Amino acid sequence: MKKDDFEIGRELANIRLKRSLSQDQLADMMNERGHQWSRKTVWSMERGIRSIRLSEAYDLEDVLGVSLFGKAESEDATYKEFVEDRWENEVKDAVERIRLAYDEAYELGLTLHLVGFRMDDGESKELAACLSGFGEGLSRLYSDAPEFLHGKDAGEEFIRLVRGHVTPPTQEEDKA
Incomplete structure (x- = not known):
């Protein structure tokens, strides 16, 4: 089942909060991996306004230690x-x-x-x-x-x- 930007954003917010990370902290972690993120970037993603780019997805999952996009049979x-x-x-x-x-x-x-x-x-x-x-x-x-x-x-x-x-x-x- 495909997840839309809103669902992924809501999941991102929940995971971030469970890890006790602020939006600024998550943005800083992604900046360290070469992405140009700010608190506003995280805020926009968590609300489903901004999509997570493919180039960001792997790093985001790695930083959070989870899979946001789910695993299928393949x-x-x-x-x-x-x-x-x-x-x-x-x-x-x-x-x-x-x-x-x-x-x-x-x-x-x-x-x-x-x-x-x-x-x-x-x-x-x-x-x-x-x-x-x-x-x-x-x-x-x-x-x-x-x-x-x-x-x-x-x-x-x-x-x-x-x-x-x-x-x-x-x-x-x-x-x-």
Whole structure:
């Protein structure tokens, strides 16, 4: 059974408290292993707001001396599920950031085009033409974006497009 970020976060908080560790202490322990954690990082994870990255998972389990992610009949199967879940979350976040950037570029393009179009005094004609042209270009960038980036479920759609074409690494491959 898969655990979601909220369940893992709640378990993390319980284990941390049983070990009498503060959020700052856990963050310091993870910093010693090369992760850039703060009390806010731990707080966000414990509430399921921030996912635990794959690169952090092993160290976190080692620091706490437990398994947060459970063991399946096959450890490789658990690892594969873990990798797939983390990958999906990271891809969805990245696609959403791209979608929002396209939306912002489109809005900026419209604004610049209108500003340029409204400027018509002699000295500003060259600037007006530049703003208008740049605005049109940004608007075209949005229009030419892949169709899945125009929807609210862009991340889910992207995952559907690539599922089956990506094979997560095994635990041994990932360590190599």
